[in-house]
Amino acid sequence: MVLAYAGRPVRTALEIGAGTGKATRLFARPGTVVTATDPDGAMLAELRKHVPADVKTVRAAFEDLPTGQRHDLVFAAAALHWTSPQGRWSRMAALVEPGGVFASFGGPFKPADPAVEETVRAARAPFLASDEIPSPDGTPEGHAMQWPGTELQRSDGFDDVRQCVIERRVTVSAADYVGHLSTVSAYLELPVAVRAQVYDHIERALPDTVELFADIIVHLARRRQDAAGAG
Template sequence: MPERALSFGTVADAYERYRPGYPAKLFDLVAQYAGRPVRSALEVDAGTGKATRPSRRPSGRRAPFLESDELLAPDGTPPGQELRWPGTELQRCELFTDVRQAVIERSLTRSAEEYVGLLSTVSAYLVLPEDARNEVFRRILAVLPERVELDADITAHLARRR
C-alpha cells in the first residue's frame, strides 16, 4: 500500500484541529434529500468523522473498516466529468439509486500558522522526511500573508440504498 495512503493516522489530532468543520447547510442538504428524519448515514471520508459527528446519536459510531488507513479512495473519474468520485462509483453500484452531487460553496480565512497547520495534514507533505517537511513549512510560512483566504467548497454525494 502506498505510503501516502497510510499517512493519515499519524496526524489525526492535527487533522481534527486544523481541518475546517462542516456548515449547517450540509446537514440541511442531507435532511432535505432524505425527506424524513435521518436514522443512519455513512460518511465516506479520510478523516476523524467531522461530517457526521453533529448528526450522531449517542449510540452512533464509525464503521470499524473506516477507522483505518487501510481503505484507499481511488479517483478514476475522468477530468472535467460533472459527477465526481465517489458519486461515479455509487452510480455504478447496484446497491444504490438516486445518486446526486451537490456543491456547497464556502470561503474561509485562516491565520498563516493555521494554514501551515492545515498543510501539515496533507499526505504529500507527510511523506517527506521530517527535516525536509519542517523546512518546507518554514519557507511557506515566511512568504504567507498574516491571513490566508481559502476556497473551501464541499462536494457532497448523496445516494439511497435500493
Template structure:
C-alpha cells in the same frame, strides 16, 4: 468498478486504478513520481501521530452540505448515521448538530483517541470501511469526510451496503481551497505543485457499482479564519507532508510562510476560501 479519484480535492493524487501495483504521488519538488503501495499505506496511516494538530487545524464542513447528504433519509426518526473514517470527529460534530444518532468508526488509534477526547458521549469504534463493526441494516446513512479516497472500494462498497437500511444513503465530503482566488492558486503551486493541476478531476468518474446506481454531487462554499502560521500548520497535517524527511518538510513550510507574508491578502488574519465537494448515492 472505476477508480476512486484519489483525493484530488485535498490530498495529492494517489491512485490511477484500484489495486494497481504503483500509484502516482508528488515528489520533493512537486514533480510526479511513482511510489509503491507500501508508501501509499504509509501515507494513509500517517495522521495518528499528528491527531491533535489535525483536530486543531483542519476545517470543518458547512451545515448545508451535511444536511444535503442526509436529505434522502431526513424524515426517518430516529435517524441513525455512521461517520466512517471519522478521524478526529470533525464531521461527527456536524452530524450531531442535525439531531441524528451518530456512531463513529475510525481505524487509526491516535485519531480515535482524539475523537473520544473531544466527543466523549459519542459511540466511537475501531474499524475500517473494509470491515465495519456494525450489524446488518443498522444505519440509515453513511457519511465520509475527507476519507473515501483512502478506501479500497471493491471491499468497502459491499460493507457499506450491508450495514445500510434499504433506501439508505452514502455521502462523501471533501474540502479544498478555492483556487479561483489568485493568492490561493499561488499558495497551492508551492504547497502541492503538480498535484494542484489534477484537483478538478470529475467526481462523475466515481462508480460505486450497482448497489448505488445514481450518484449526485453538489458544492458548497465557506471559509476558515487563518493566519500565516495556522495555514502552514494545516499544510503540515497533509499526508504528503507528514511523510517527508524533516528537513524537506521544514523547507516546504518555510517557503509557504514566506509566500503568505509577502502578499497583502494574507499578511495578518485572513479568510481562507474553501469549497466543499459533496456527493451522495442511495442504496438500491
C-alpha cells in the same frame, strides 16, 4: 442537506475516517447515535474531547469494519480517498440499511489570490511538485460528475446519486492554513523531517492571513432496496 435527502429519521450513523471529529459533531444530535471510526487511536482520543458522550468510537480502518450491523447513514468527510478501491462499494452497501443513505463531502482549500497561490507553489516546489489529490478513478477536474459520484453511478448497490456544491470563502491565519496542509495526503506521504521543512517554508512565505476558496462538494446516494450488497 444530508438529512433532508434521507427523508426519514436517521437514528444510527457510521462515520468513515472520523479523524478529530469535525464532521462527527455535525451529526451527533439528539435522536442520532453516531459511531465514529478511524484507524488512528490518537485521532479518536482527540475526537472524544469534542463530541457528546453518547458518540461511539471504533479504532478500525474501513476495510476492517464488521458488516453485520447496518446504519441509516454512512458518511465520510474528506476521507474516502484513503479507502481501498477493491470491493469499496459492496462493503459500503453492506453497512447501509436498504433505503438508507451514503454521503461523502469535502473539497480542496485553495488560495483565492493567484499571487498567494504562486507563493505556496514556489515554497513547496523544492520538496513537492504538487499537492493536488488526483481523482481515484481518473475523472478529470471539471467533469459534470466528480468522484466518488462517478463510482457510485456504476455501483449496483446504490442509486439516486446526486452531487451538490456548497460555495464557501473563508479567511484563516497562515498557521491555520499550514495546519490544513498537514492533513493533505501529498504532505503526509513525505518523510517527517521533510514535512517539517516544507511547512516551515510555506508558513514563512505567507501573509498573516489567507483567503481561501473552500467549496464543499457533497455526494449523496441511496442504498437500493433490492441490492444484496453487491456494488
